[in-house]
Amino acid sequence: MDAFKKCIAEFIGTFTLVLIGCGTAMLVGCDAASGSGYILTAFAFGLVIVGMAYCVGNVSGCHINPAVSLAVLISGRMKVTDFVFYVVSQVLGAISGAACLKIIFSLGQVKDMTGGLGSNGLAGVSGNAVAGLLVEILLTFVFVLVILGVTDSAYNHGSFGGVVIGFSLVLVHILGIGLTGTSVNPARSIGPALFAGGDALASLWVFIVGPFVGAALAALIYKLIGKKAK
Numbered sequence: 001m002d003a004f005k006k007c008i009a010e011f012i013g014t015f016t017l018v019l020i021g022c023g024t025a026m027l028v029g030c031d032a033a034s035g036s037g038y039i040l041t042a043f044a045f046g047l048v049i050v051g052m053a054y055c056v057g058n059v060s061g062c063h064i065n066p067a068v069s070l071a072v073l074i075s076g077r078m079k080v081t082d083f084v085f086y087v088v089s090q091v092l093g094a095i096s097g098a099a100c101l102k103i104i105f106s107l108g109q110v111k112d113m114t115g116g117l118g119s120n121g122l123a124g125v126s127g128n129a130v131a132g133l134l135v136e137i138l139l140t141f142v143f144v145l146v147i148l149g150v151t152d153s154a155y156n157h158g159s160f161g162g163v164v165i166g167f168s169l170v171l172v173h174i175l176g177i178g179l180t181g182t183s184v185n186p187a188r189s190i191g192p193a194l195f196a197g198g199d200a201l202a203s204l205w206v207f208i209v210g211p212f213v214g215a216a217l218a219a220l221i222y223k224l225i226g227k228k229a230k
Contacts, residue, residue: 003085006086010056010064010093014090016048017048018192021118022101025181042170045170064093066211067186067215091191093191098191099191101192116199117192120206121203122180122203124178131179137214140213141221143168145218147165148222172184
């Protein structure tokens with residue numbers, strides 16, 4: 001029963017992340033020349049994390065990101081079976097969130113300013129997959145490293161962990177939106193790409209491989225610096 005509750009929590013969290021984060025991007029656009037839309041999108045994603053951290057975080061830890069779950073697995077903080085269930089729940093949540101956006105924007109005849117349900121892409125790096133992959137690895141590395149440090153039970157960071165993690169996501173979005181749209185989350189990329197198709201689907205592998213590699217590196221590095229700090 002506890003495992004089922006955790007899966008539901010991860011589904012809800014990832015659903016909300018895509019619904020509000022990608023939905024905001026669709027409404028305001030992510031053109032770097034339009035600073036307001038750029039910043040609003042970054043904060044939309046970050047604030048969802050803050051809200052969910054103090055909601056579903058009580059149940060599942062609020063990973064709502066397969067890359068985060070992988071880092072937690074490598075760190076020895078969860079079992080392989082739990083990892084699999086988390087990832088399935090997260091992907092299903094992301095797909096459901098994207099499906100709702102598709103329905104809302106279609107029925108309401110609202111213009112999607114991103115042109116692809118807020119999906120990630122390589123336009124900001126001139127279509128170069130290697131550059132996009134590097135961006136996603138580095139941004140995910142920074143984001144996940146923060147998460148591992150804030151949630152380390154060996155240290156007392158008080159009750160502000162959710163705020164720190166949320167604003168860390170805002171931080172990486174501020175740089176990454178203009179480059180790849182900022183994924184750092186395979187599930188967040190899979191949901192919109194399945195409905196957007198085309199280039200979004202063709203480059204999806206970058207936004208799956210990059211975050212997983214970045215998260216794995218963060219977990220391995222934190223094992224080294226964490227042990228030295230204790």
